[in-house]
Amino acid sequence: MTDTSADLVVLGGGSGGYACAFRAAELGLSVVLIEKDKLGGTCLHRGCIPTKALLHAAEVADSARDADQFGVKTAFEGIDIHGVNKYKENIIAGLYKGLQGLAKAHKVTLVEGAGTLVDANTVEVNGTRYTGKNVVLATGSYSKTIPGLELGGRIIASEQALNLDFVPEKVVVLGGGVIGVEFASVWRSFGAEVTIVEALPHLVPNEDEFISKRLERSFRRRGIKFKTGVKFTGAEQTDSGVTVSLENGEQLEADIMLVAVGRGPNTAGHGFEEAGVQLERGFVRTDERLRTNLPGVYAVGDIVPGLQLAHRGFQQGIFIAEDIAGLNPQPIDEAGIPRVTYSHPEVASVGLTEAAAKEQYGSVETFTYDLAGNGKSQILKTSGAVKLVRVTDGPVVGLHLIGDRVGELIGEAQLIYNWEALPEDVAPLVHAHPTQTEALGEAHLALAGKPLHVHG
Numbered sequence: 001m002t003d004t005s006a007d008l009v010v011l012g013g014g015s016g017g018y019a020c021a022f023r024a025a026e027l028g029l030s031v032v033l034i035e036k037d038k039l040g041g042t043c044l045h046r047g048c049i050p051t052k053a054l055l056h057a058a059e060v061a062d063s064a065r066d067a068d069q070f071g072v073k074t075a076f077e078g079i080d081i082h083g084v085n086k087y088k089e090n091i092i093a094g095l096y097k098g099l100q101g102l103a104k105a106h107k108v109t110l111v112e113g114a115g116t117l118v119d120a121n122t123v124e125v126n127g128t129r130y131t132g133k134n135v136v137l138a139t140g141s142y143s144k145t146i147p148g149l150e151l152g153g154r155i156i157a158s159e160q161a162l163n164l165d166f167v168p169e170k171v172v173v174l175g176g177g178v179i180g181v182e183f184a185s186v187w188r189s190f191g192a193e194v195t196i197v198e199a200l201p202h203l204v205p206n207e208d209e210f211i212s213k214r215l216e217r218s219f220r221r222r223g224i225k226f227k228t229g230v231k232f233t234g235a236e237q238t239d240s241g242v243t244v245s246l247e248n249g250e251q252l253e254a255d256i257m258l259v260a261v262g263r264g265p266n267t268a269g270h271g272f273e274e275a276g277v278q279l280e281r282g283f284v285r286t287d288e289r290l291r292t293n294l295p296g297v298y299a300v301g302d303i304v305p306g307l308q309l310a311h312r313g314f315q316q317g318i319f320i321a322e323d324i325a326g327l328n329p330q331p332i333d334e335a336g337i338p339r340v341t342y343s344h345p346e347v348a349s350v351g352l353t354e355a356a357a358k359e360q361y362g363s364v365e366t367f368t369y370d371l372a373g374n375g376k377s378q379i380l381k382t383s384g385a386v387k388l389v390r391v392t393d394g395p396v397v398g399l400h401l402i403g404d405r406v407g408e409l410i411g412e413a414q415l416i417y418n419w420e421a422l423p424e425d426v427a428p429l430v431h432a433h434p435t436q437t438e439a440l441g442e443a444h445l446a447l448a449g450k451p452l453h454v455h456g
């Protein structure tokens, strides 16, 4: 048995794992990065990037279909799904190549194969043992289903949904969270009849309720159907379709059903428990410095309880590398991580919902600025709003946005939250006109007591 040693061994080459590996290498540590599939993980190959490519194709389809409202004559002839998939694959391929180049440039030793944690310093891959002064677990997540519901055939998860070679005519999407809502948005733009089934009372149930309701209004207008507050009880498939049953006795017919009920931690079968790593409902238990109970072993990304987002994985990976290198970084504020749902319209938020802020701080003030007053949004013909939540006489602790392209505004929103800005700090900052960023400026002006383009 060969033995190879390094300062750091990272198990899993997704967003969290590779970010940690690259930062550690930058800090002068020798790094072994073990990946059984493709460097880049879920986000690049089966997650963020391909879904956003589909969503962009969907936006182009909508623009073509609705061009006459801007006085532009076009004819929308339909979706060439092979062309869409080719466009998507080309983007992934280009980014994948770039990432492989970055791994080389950082002089990270990339090991191909499935790794098993043997003990706090050792990971074994195909009979070779890699030892590290530190080990980082970064094995990511998988698409969950619900008990009794087997994936297969016409009942698919996001991995299959991304690679369909046809546009379904009728779809049921089980789960109204981020992934479900994004696929519903794509398929509707591609011309499908879509129904979302969500057991909780609202779509995007983790968002501020005001935003959920606005999204529901927009989806209604787009003809996306949804059944909220109702449980799914079963699905039966035949050669020609799938029948979905709900607890209220309703039955929905569809060509396919997407199961988007969340992602489970991929922590079984890699030796974690056997090596003594403590798990909690399958997730790896860590402290706020992302240390597991085994000395020298850290965990990063989707296997750590919390938001399952690529940029959280990047930040956690950087944090761990810096912690190991002795830079003593500040623990990450989970609420300060921006969240974007890239549907049409987009939803973006950072910080606390109004309900959570009330619970945490007692007295809060809110202000909602409607995009009806924002010139650029009117030019784009998007409706939406910006909602701010501030602690009474204190900082802005929640920023919630809805409208086309508002995902791009989250950069400023997250600075405001993370720098604990008062509305009075933001109010004097000038926003270019006409941009959608002005909506953020206007909302802060109003909350600071000096509204400009606000009626009533």
Ligand SMILES: Cc1cc2nc3c(=O)[nH]c(=O)nc-3n(C[C@H](O)[C@H](O)[C@H](O)COP(=O)(O)OP(=O)(O)OC[C@H]3O[C@@H](n4cnc5c(N)ncnc54)[C@H](O)[C@@H]3O)c2cc1C
Binding pocket: 011, 012, 013, 014, 015, 016, 017, 034, 035, 036, 037, 038, 039, 040, 041, 042, 043, 044, 046, 047, 048, 049, 051, 113, 114, 115, 116, 138, 139, 140, 141, 158, 179, 266, 270, 300, 301, 302, 303, 308, 309, 310, 311, 312, 313
């Ligand atoms: C459809 C979809 C859309 C998404 N869209 C977004 C988005 O727009 N924005 C966003 O921020 N996030 C998005 N996400 C979430 C994002 O993809 C994840 O949060 C992110 O990929 C998590 O990174 P990770 O490093 O924890 O795990 P992963 O990216 O899952 O990487 C884990 C890696 O470990 C490897 N691995 C597992 N076990 C072993 C083993 N034993 N040995 C060797 N290698 C192993 C896997 O092959 C994989 O490459 C989306 C997810 C999905 C499914």
